[in-house]
Amino acid sequence: MDVEAVDQAARRAAEAVRAGAGPHFLELRTYRFRAHSMYDPDRYRDRTEVEQWKARDPITRLIDGMREDGELGDKELTRIERQVTDELDRAVTAAKRRP
Secondary structure, three states: OOHHHHHHHHHHHHHHHHOOOOOOOOOOOOOOOOOOOOOOOOOOOOHHHHHHHHOOOHHHHHHHHHHHOOOOOHHHHHHHHHHHHHHHHHHHHHHHHOO
16 A cells, blocks of 8 residues: 555565566555445445545555655646546457457
């Protein structure tokens, strides 16, 4: 749930592998905000628990941190979001065309 920690761990693992230390394994733990499927009523979790985890959303925290540091403005964020949406739309279209 921490983008920077994942980045650092992945970099360390990649450097170690490149240095000949052999394969590495990263365990990345996250919290699922939504039910397993649209048919899952998700009555087994307290709403307060889910909201507490949402407050720790790694993407929101990264965006907020980058904005505070002056690394990301509204225009750049809008451009990135549009680029991601376009890429996802293309992937979905391509998948639907497959048998």
